[in-house]
Amino acid sequence: MENSDKLIDKAITHSVLHKANTRGHANHGWLESHHTFSFANYHNPDRMNFGALRVLNDDRVNQGMGFGEHPHDNMEIISIPLEGDLEHQDSMGNTTVIKQGDIQVMSAGTGLYHSEYNKNKDQLVKFLQIWVYPNKKNVTPRYDQITLDLNDRHNKLQQILSPNPEDEGVWIHQDAWFHIGKFDNGFSTSYELKKPENGIYAFVLKGDFMIGNIAVNERDGLEIWDTNTIKITANTANAEILLMEVPMQF
Structure with a gap:
């Protein structure tokens, strides 16, 4: 992959453009979220998923605030921090902090609980939360994170x-x-x-x-x-x- 005039510039014939200002929007004070696909109180029958991609949430969480413990099952959940530090705790016994450059994944499988909080008292945390439908149901729940x-x-x-x-x-x-x-x-x-x-x-x-x-x-x-x-x-x-x-x- 390189900058080259030899790269093929094929026209894209099958596509749908989602402009940023057409996403679902929720502002809960401590949380501001933009939803690419239907989520929570945002329901758009034309935006339920893209294939196995079910959720793409663009979240901003205020200082010291966050999501209390809540359940998931049979979903692959990926978090990508963009700014700040996000503290994670779950029912598997993990307590971690993820920041820009980290990628976090949970295979919810048969079921788990987790919480997410802004670790800092002086700055926002911004992150993407992405849900992907799995190709196997009821797997053993799993957690991992890496730094790239x-x-x-x-x-x-x-x-x-x-x-x-x-x-x-x-x-x-x-x-x-x-x-x-x-x-x-x-x-x-x-x-x-x-x-x-x-x-x-x-x-x-x-x-x-x-x-x-x-x-x-x-x-x-x-x-x-x-x-x-x-x-x-x-x-x-x-x-x-x-x-x-x-x-x-x-």
Whole structure:
């Protein structure tokens, strides 16, 4: 993957663009959340999921506040901190703190309880919480977190999640691959899907991009399916993007 005029610039013919300002929005005072897909009090029958991707929440939690203990089951739950420190506790006995550069995963399986709090009293915590439907039900609940080198996503796509425990990043019970890249202005790269029957959901963390022939801006999301490869070009400096390849049938 490199900046090259030889990269194929294929038009994307099967896609749906979700502009940032069309997401569901909830402000609970201590929590402000934007929902890409239907969640809690936000219900949009046209935005229930994208294949196995069920939830993409963009959360901001005030100083010292958080989510009390609550249950989950039969879902793969991924948290990606963007700013600040998030403290996690669960019924498996884990007490941890995750921050930018960390990736956290829980396989809820037969059921677990957990809580999440802003560790700090002087700054917001911002993070993405993502739910993916598993390909196996009622597995033994599992927790993991890792710290990745942020330099490894400069002008390339750093893998942060896969189905394989031996690969880079965390792993989940699903044929899904997640990557994050942070690019210089004008830098282009391509992403080739691991499985041709999968789709990809692109979510812009910062800046502006062209994905194939489609312009996407900060916090926009783009559903793409029926393609093998996409081309990505950053149109601003320090542009950052999350790519989530997931099964369309599961």
